[in-house]
Ligand SMILES: NC(=O)C1=CN([C@@H]2O[C@H](COP(=O)(O)OP(=O)(O)OC[C@H]3O[C@@H](n4cnc5c(N)ncnc54)[C@H](O)[C@@H]3O)[C@@H](O)[C@H]2O)C=CC1
C-alpha cells in the first residue's frame with residue numbers, strides 16, 4: 001500500500017483531483033500568502049498545477065491565451081506571452097512564475113514554436129527580472145535529450161539532442177538553455193527546469209484522445225516493434241507535485257538552482273502495455289502482433305516527405321510521424337534520482353492507479369460497440 005496517496009475526488013464537475021491537506025502538507029517552509037503566476041495555467045498540466053497551488057495556500061494568477069475554466073480563487077489574465085504589455089500585469093507583485101505554456105507538439109509549425117517557446121521564453125525571463133520575480137519554474141521535457149534512439153535510465157547529464165526530431169523538441173532545448181542560464185544569485189533570480197515525460201491523466205487533450213481516434217480509425221491492430229521497449233508515462237498529479245517541490249527548493253545557494261530535473265513515475269512500463277491498458281479500459285481492441293520497427297519508421301519518414309511535397313496543394317496530417325513511431329518503438333525512460341535527492345521528490349500516485357483514474361476520466365470516449 002503506497003502511503004501519501006492523494007485523496008481522489010473522482011471526480012468533481014471537471015474531473016479534478018484533490019488532496020487531503022494533512023496528508024500532503026509539504027515539508028519545509030510556509031508558503032502561505034505567497035503569490036504566483038502560472039503561464040499556460042489553462043492547459044492540461046497548468047490546471048493541475050493551479051489546483052495544487054491553491055491547495056497549498058498560494059494566491060494564484062493564471063495567464064493564458066484563453067480562459068477555459070472558472071475559479072473564484074484565481075485571477076485570470078488573457079493574452080499572448082510574447083506580448084510584454086499582456087504579460088506584465090499578470091506577473092507584477094508575484095514571487096514565483098511557473099511557465100508551462102507551449103504550442104502542442106502536433107502543430108508542427110516551425111515559426112510558432114520559435115516565437116512562443118524560444119523568443120517568448122526569453123521575453124518571460126526579461127519580464128520576470130523587470131517585475132522583480134524571484135523564482136522561475138520552467139516545464140521543459142525529458143525529450144530534450146531524445147534523438148530517436150534508446151535511452152535507458154537516462155540522467156540529466158545526458159547531452160542535449162544534437163539532431164532533435166521535430167521543431168517542438170528543438171525549441172524545448174533552446175528554451176531550457178535560456179532559463180537555466182538566467183539563474184543568477186546576484187540578481188536574486190532563481191530558475192529551474194522540470195523535465196516530465198509522457199504526461200497523462202484526465203482532461204489531457206493529447207495522449208488518450210489521439211489514441212482513441214487511432215483506435216476508432218482501426219489503426220491500433222498492430223504494435224510497432226516487439227512490445228518490450230520500456231517507457232516513462234507520468235501521471236499529471238505527480239508532475240504538478242514536482243513543480244511545487246521545485247519552487248519550494250528555489251532559494252539562494254540551493255543546489256536546485258539553475259538545474260534540470262526529470263520528474264517521472266519512476267516505474268517504466270512497456271509502451272504497448274500502457275497503450276493496451278488504456279485501450280482495453282475504454283473497451284477498444286488492443287494490438288496483439290508486432291510490425292518491424294525500422295520498416296514502419298522509414299515508411300513514416302517517407303510519408304512525411306510526401307506530405308511536405310503535397311503541402312502547397314493539400315495539407316495532410318499523418319497519425320504516425322517519425323517522432324511518434326520512434327517513441328512507440330524505442331526505450332525512453334529516465335532516472336529521477338536527482339529530484340529525489342535534492343527536492344525530496346517521490347511520485348504520489350503509482351502507474352496502476354493512475355491508469356485506472358485516467359480510464360475513468362475518459363468515460364465519454366468509451367467504445368459502446
Ligand atoms: N504533455 C506531455 O506529455 C508533455 C508536456 N510537456 C510540457 O508541458 C507543458 C504543458 O503541456 P500540456 O499541458 O500538455 O499542454 P497544453 O496544450 O494543454 O497547455 C499549454 C497551454 O499553453 C497555452 N499557450 C500556448 N501558447 C501560448 C501563448 N503564446 N501565450 C499564452 N499561453 C499560451 C495554451 O493556450 C495552453 O493552455 C508544455 O510546456 C509542454 O512542452 C513536457 C513533457 C511531456
Ligand SMILES: CC(C)CCC[C@@H](C)[C@H]1CC[C@H]2C3=C(CC[C@]12C)[C@@]1(C)CCC(=O)C[C@@H]1CC3
Nearest residue numbers: 105141143197198206207210211214319324327
Ligand atoms: C498512435 C498511437 C499508437 C500512439 C498515440 C499516443 C501518442 C499520441 C503519445 C504516445 C507518447 C506521447 C508523448 C508525447 C505526445 C503524445 C504521445 C506521442 C510527447 C511528444 C509530448 C511532448 C513531450 O515533451 C514529450 C512527449 C513524449 C511522449
